[in-house]
Amino acid sequence: MNEPWQEIGDGVYVRRHESLDMNVGLVVGEGHCLVLDTRMSHREAEDLIAAIRRITQSPWTVVNSHSHFDHYFGNALFRGAEIWGHIRCAEDIEETGEEQRAKLVGEYPEVAEVEIVPPDQTFADRATLDIGGRAVHLRHLGLGHSSNDIVVEVPDAGVLFAGDLVEEGAPPAFGDSYPLDWPGTIATMLAEHPDPVIVPGHGAVVDRAFVAAQQQELALVAELARRAHVEGLRDVMGSFPYPEEVVRQALERAFRQLD
Secondary structure (H helix, E strand, O other): OOOOEEEEEOOEEEEEOOHHHEEEEEEEOOOOEEEEOOOOOHHHHHHHHHHHHOOOOOOEEEEOOOOOHHHHOOHHHHEOEOEEEEHHHHHHHHHHHHHHHHHHOOOOHHHHHOOOOOOOEEEOOEEEEEEOOEEEEEEOOOOOOOOOOOEEEEOOOOEEEEEEEEEOOOOOOOOOOOOOOHHHHHHHHHHHOOOOEEEEEEOOOEOHHHHHHHHHHHHHHHHHHHHHHHHOOOOOHHHOOOOHHHHHHHHHHHHHHHO
16 A cells, blocks of 8 residues: 655645545654554554654654544554543443454454554543644544544644544444534534644545535534424435435434434
């Protein structure tokens, strides 16, 4: 694999992978760097490490954006460094990591070798890391794509890594989401973080206008889900902005919240 790094701010890089169209972030400071997410297997993590070493030889701190397999199954290869995540991210990986792996091994045989390693440094609301003299802010802004999404801001570069709170190239993933809260979390992100460059968990780098439009779509999903809960699906099904299989997953999660 030879996916290139894209420098999106001074010393801030994103690597977009063909596998799952997933983005990994890299922030390079003086003698230290930060790696955001570690991919979905040891093999993919090895490829990532080789790519990082083409940019910097510095030691790293790792951050997991949330507790889904494609963002942390490579953690074991980065062990020895601090691995940061939301407190619920670490708890969810402890509780469900082996179950996630067992469900995936049929589709992705390479995950059989994965050693589940949760974050060993956690926070509930916010944390600031010193990455070689650069302040990098970690924030949990609310429920959304999962219970434990965080955003990672590099203010001196005007870059925000949004994780899977924002998706480009495919509809948002609602599998264990909180559809009624998600639009409010994105609204908070836009209000509190003025960064012009926003990196989604998957897909192309976007701007604030793209995220604002997706926030409106998510707000419509929440509104229609509330209506469907009262009125029934038939009257509102055609009004959703996403394909039917995505809508049904969103409704299942929204109804669980409403019930």
